Structure formats: C-alpha cells, structure tokens
Amino acid sequence: MSTASSFVRNGKKIVAIGRNYMEHVKELNNTAPKEPFFFLKPTSSYVPSGSPVEIPRGVLAHHEVELGVVIGKNGRDILQADAEQYIAGYALAVDMTARNVQDAVKKKGLPWTAAKGFDTFTPIGQFKPKTLIKDPHDLRLSLKINGAFKQNGTTADMIFRIPRLIEHVSSIMALEEGDLLLTGTPSGVGPVAPGDSVECVLTTPEGEVIDELKFDA
Amino acid sequence: MSTASSFVRNGKKIVAIGRNYMEHVKELNNTAPKEPFFFLKPTSSYVPSGSPVEIPRGVLAHHEVELGVVIGKNGRDILQADAEQYIAGYALAVDMTARNVQDAVKKKGLPWTAAKGFDTFTPIGQFKPKTLIKDPHDLRLSLKINGAFKQNGTTADMIFRIPRLIEHVSSIMALEEGDLLLTGTPSGVGPVAPGDSVECVLTTPEGEVIDELKFDA
Ligand SMILES: [Mg+2]
Ligand SMILES: [Mg+2]
Ligand SMILES: [Mg+2]
Numbered sequence: 086m087s088t089a090s091s092f093v094r095n096g097k098k099i100v101a102i103g104r105n106y107m108e109h110v111k112e113l114n115n116t117a118p119k120e121p122f123f124f125l126k127p128t129s130s131y132v133p134s135g136s137p138v139e140i141p142r143g144v145l146a147h148h149e150v151e152l153g154v155v156i157g158k159n160g161r162d163i164l165q166a167d168a169e170q171y172i173a174g175y176a177l178a179v180d181m182t183a184r185n186v187q188d189a190v191k192k193k194g195l196p197w198t199a200a201k202g203f204d205t206f207t208p209i210g211q212f213k214p215k216t217l218i219k220d221p222h223d224l225r226l227s228l229k230i231n232g233a234f235k236q237n238g239t240t241a242d243m244i245f246r247i248p249r250l251i252e253h254v255s256s257i258m259a260l261e262e263g264d265l266l267l268t269g270t271p272s273g274v275g276p277v278a279p280g281d282s283v284e285c286v287l288t289t290p291e292g293e294v295i296d297e298l299k300f301d302a
Numbered sequence: 303m304s305t306a307s308s309f310v311r312n313g314k315k316i317v318a319i320g321r322n323y324m325e326h327v328k329e330l331n332n333t334a335p336k337e338p339f340f341f342l343k344p345t346s347s348y349v350p351s352g353s354p355v356e357i358p359r360g361v362l363a364h365h366e367v368e369l370g371v372v373i374g375k376n377g378r379d380i381l382q383a384d385a386e387q388y389i390a391g392y393a394l395a396v397d398m399t400a401r402n403v404q405d406a407v408k409k410k411g412l413p414w415t416a417a418k419g420f421d422t423f424t425p426i427g428q429f430k431p432k433t434l435i436k437d438p439h440d441l442r443l444s445l446k447i448n449g450a451f452k453q454n455g456t457t458a459d460m461i462f463r464i465p466r467l468i469e470h471v472s473s474i475m476a477l478e479e480g481d482l483l484l485t486g487t488p489s490g491v492g493p494v495a496p497g498d499s500v501e502c503v504l505t506t507p508e509g510e511v512i513d514e515l516k517f518d519a
Contacts, residue, residue: 197415199339203474
C-alpha cells in the first residue's frame with residue numbers, strides 16, 4: 086500500500102486552510118484573506134469513520150466539513166500549473182475546532198494549535214484515488230447532525246482553488262507523500278455536543294456518493 | 303534503528319513550547335504564561351547540522367536555541383510522574399522563527415504556522431540517548447554567530463520543566479515515538495542574516511560537550 090493510500094497511518098502532516106469559503110468567512114465575522122493562510126493539525130488527531138470523537142470538558146467543539154487533498158509525491162515551490170501531478174487522491178474530513186479555545190487564543194495572538202489539535206479532532210473518510218473524481222471543484226460537501234442538515238456547500242465556492250493552495254503552502258513548506266491538505270469549510274459551522282450523531286457525505290453534483298464519514302460524539 | 307533514534311527521518315511531529323524562560327519572555331515584551339502553550343513545526347523543516355538554513359526573501363529570521371526531547375513511546379494523558387518513561391533521548395535544536403511574520407500574525411490573531419514552519423527552519427543535532435545525560439534540567443545551551451556569543455543559558459531556568467511539558471501536551475494530543483518536543487529558548491534571540499555562520503553547543507555544567515550543531519545562512 087502506498088504512503089498516499091495509507092496516509093492516515095503513514096502521513097506526516099495535515100495542512101489546513103482557513104477562511105476559504107466567503108459565506109463561512111462572514112458567519113464568523115472574519116475578513117476575507119488576500120492570500121491563503123494555513124495551520125497544522127497533528128496526524129495524532131485522525132479518527133476513522135465510525136469511531137467516536139471525544140470532546141474534552143470545557144471545550145465548545147465545532148464541526149467544519151472539508152474536502153481533503155492527499156499528496157502523492159514530495160515537492161517544494163510547486164507551480165499551480167504542476168500542482169495536479171502532486172495529488173494522489175481525496176478524502177472527506179472534518180476539521181473539528183475548539184471554538185472557545187480558538188476565540189481566546191486569537192485575542193491573545195497565541196497559536197491555534199491546541200484549539201485544532203485535540204485527539205480525535207480530525208475525523209477522516211476513505212482514500213479516493215483522483216481517477217474517481219472528474220472535477221474536485223464541483224463536489225457537494227454536506228454534514229448532518231442527528232439527521233438535520235447543518236452544512237451543505239459546493240467546492241465550486243472555494244476562494245482559492247486547490248492548485249493555488251498547493252503553490253502557496255509549498256512555497257513555505259515542502260509537501261510530502263501522505264500529507265493531507267484540508268481546503269476549508271463552507272458555511273454552517275456550529276457545535277457538536279456529546280451524544281450527537283454526525284454524518285457527512287461527499288457527492289458529485291448528480292448525487293453520486295464519493296466518500297462518507299460518520300461519528301458519534 | 304528505532305523510530306526515536308531516527309526521529310529526523312521518521313518522526314511525525316515537532317511540538318514547540320513558547321515562552322519557557324523568563325528572561326526570554328521579557329526580551330520580547332511578552333507576559334509569562336500561567337500554563338505551558340505550544341505550536342507545531344512540520345518535520346519538513348528539519349535540516350541536519352552542517353547543511354544551510356535558507357532565509358526567504360523578506361523574512362527577518364531569528365535564532366532560538368533549544369533543548370529537544372525525543373519521545374520514545376506513544377502516550378496520552380501522561381502524568382508528570384510517568385513522563386521519564388516516554389523520553390528516549392535528547393537533541394540540540396534551533397527553532398528558527400520569521401519574527402516579522404510572527405509579529406504580523408500575532409496582531410491579527412492568525413496561526414503561527416508559516417512563521418515557524420519554513421523549510422530548513424529547524425536545524426537539528428544528533429540523537430543522544432537519555433543514558434548519556436544525568437540531568438536534563440542542568441545543561442548549558444549556547445549559540446554563537448560568527449564566533450560571538452548570542453545565547454548562553456541553562457535549562458535550569460525553564461519555567462515549566464520537562465515532565466510538566468509532557469503532561470500538558472499529552473493531555474491535548476497524543477505523543478508518539480519519534481516526536482520532538484522543543485522546550486523553549488533562553489534569552490538572547492536575534493537575527494540570523496544571509497552569510498552568517500552559526501554554532502550551537504549543549505554541554506554539562508562542567509563543560510562536557512553533549513551535542514553540537516552548526517549551520518550557515
Ligand atoms: Mg521556499
Ligand atoms: Mg477548517
Ligand atoms: Mg522557540
């Protein structure tokens with residue numbers, strides 16, 4: 086099994102883009118970025134579909150459903166025009182966020198790391214080779230809690246598209262086979278409480294299911 | 303070779319503690335933390351002793367010499383009393399920091415990731431098994447630029463000691479074999495300019511050299 090297809094076990098980093106969908110930028114009263122920005126989540130935060138997400142005491146946990154891009158080979162200073170060659174596939178993911186912790190550290194100018202990095206804070210679907218996906222910028226991303234839609238967006242609404250994200254990140258830090266790039270979340274983020282049942286689906290515009298992801302909190 | 307002794311190649315994360323020496327807290331006009339805080343550096347930022355550090359255009363790069371703790375086995379919610387069992391060894395490291403980028407993101411409440419994560423921004427020494435080190439809280443850490451001392455401190459001055467750091471980090475995210483914990487920098491941080499030659503040494507109080515690290519910028 087390649088490092089890319091076994092990225093959950095063998096990958097080294099998760100690079101997560103912030104504020105990449107305008108409606109989500111607005112719902113958190115943020116301003117739209119002029120260039121992409123990102124943070125790291127530890128791979129120790131991965132949890133496979135079906136396993137529980139643990140919400141630590143005192144944490145207000147928010148869901149952010151996102152398209153994950155699995156890197157297929159090592160590269161630095163990758164040009165947008167070449168970015169496609171560095172993609173092995175995709176996976177559905179949730180960037181769980183301790184929103185109260187994040188709000189506090191943002192005010193103090195401190196790192197986002199703890200707010201984003203708790204164990205089980207990156208529920209992850211299955212590796213889907215890129216050959217299965219015609220257009221990664223034309224996919225529906227949805228998330229339901231206890232059967233009710235909370236997020237239902239399209240990757241067509243990304244502010245910065247995947248090749249631009251790969252170019253930007255790799256101009257700062259090398260991307261390596263098995264790294265996961267989280268591409269930002271559409272609007273509708275909100276709390277996941279202990280006892281909630283969460284279901285996410287990634288589909289084509291025609292409704293064909295590409296990846297699914299479920300967890301209980 | 304174990305994952306711990308080959309941590310530069312095989313480790314998954316670098317967890318770096320901020321503001322863990324009072325004189326350094328003061329020199330950057332920060333306030334002392336009530337509990338440890340930390341950020342992640344990507345392992346793609348490692349560069350072995352002797353290889354050059356690349357300073358990107360527009361970046362004011364600062365040196366922060368630090369004692370690195372190499373984790374020897376996986377653990378979550380590790381108690382201070384048990385922390386020693388999770389340590390495989392130590393290594394001298396420099397937490398290179400794009401200070402102008404960090405100052406800008408701190409003001410905006412944005413992640414520190416890019417400021418800390420550029421390729422070659424974690425010069426790293428050799429793995430030293432813990433059996434070689436009598437007391438990790440009684441070591442001298444020094445850094446010279448072009449032969450002149452810039453940092454010269456002792457790990458005795460850490461605000462939070464290593465067992466407390468391991469307890470704190472592992473209460474949030476699992477530590478894994480091969481992870482590196484950077485324990486903060488003593489005072490004296492400052493710029494490294496292109497053309498500078500940097501030498502760092504880790505010694506016992508008696509002056510016995512434990513690890514060395516050199517790079518040109
Ligand atoms: Mg570069
Ligand atoms: Mg997100
Ligand atoms: Mg540091």
